[in-house]
Amino acid sequence: HVQWMTAQAARELLARQPDLRPVEPNENQPVPENAFDAYVAAGALLKANGGTAKAFDQDAGAEERAQVVDRNQGALRMLREGFGRPYTPRKIEGPQIVLPELAQFRDLARLLACETEVLAGEGQGGRAVQAALDGMQLARDACKGGTVIHRLVGGAIEAICTTAAEPVVPQLNADEAKAAVQRLAELDRTGVPLTETLESERVMMRVALQELVN
Numbered sequence: 001h002v003q004w005m006t007a008q009a010a011r012e013l014l015a016r017q018p019d020l021r022p023v024e025p026n027e028n029q030p031v032p033e034n035a036f037d038a039y040v041a042a043g044a045l046l047k048a049n050g051g052t053a054k055a056f057d058q059d060a061g062a063e064e065r066a067q068v069v070d071r072n073q074g075a076l077r078m079l080r081e082g083f084g085r086p087y088t089p090r091k092i093e094g095p096q097i098v099l100p101e102l103a104q105f106r107d108l109a110r111l112l113a114c115e116t117e118v119l120a121g122e123g124q125g126g127r128a129v130q131a132a133l134d135g136m137q138l139a140r141d142a143c144k145g146g147t148v149i150h151r152l153v154g155g156a157i158e159a160i161c162t163t164a165a166e167p168v169v170p171q172l173n174a175d176e177a178k179a180a181v182q183r184l185a186e187l188d189r190t191g192v193p194l195t196e197t198l199e200s201e202r203v204m205m206r207v208a209l210q211e212l213v214n
Helices: 007-016 035-048 062-071 073-082 100-121 125-143 148-171 174-189 194-213
Strands: none
Touching: 035 073, 035 100, 035 125, 062 073, 062 100, 073 100, 073 125, 100 125, 100 148, 125 148, 125 174, 148 194
């Protein structure tokens, strides 16, 4: 259901929907009450600092990934402080709505994967796995109130963080492994049912068909 638009059409769409305007990055801003807004703010901070691209260049290694993590402590703080807050996503009213936050959420997942690797390299396996599980929580939240594209992005985030966590698991002691399993169980309990995603997709496509008819 993705539809291409001209640059002028995109500008007009943004003008009609102020909540889609780019978030001004500010590491000292208070954490928004809505977790969705906190994640968007974290993504804006990460983007303003250059994102994670340099950490995944062909010649990049542990040093480059550590630099990306150090440079983006503000984004990580904003993301994590959003975890304890209610998550209310932006309402999706039709297939032409722009969803820039989804790309930002994926980049936040790559940042968490970098942090997982850095912490594991320092011998902090427990913290490393928890960083990866932060990505799992982001993935779960990204699916809330969303359509199939949100669920696909959530799956991509999970894959990024699972891949980062797998080599760390053998480093865990009994207490760290127990904490990780308990958090995984809680994340599974709060996951979005597939039926809910499909219903959101059905409603959106119905709106799209009505627009075509009209």
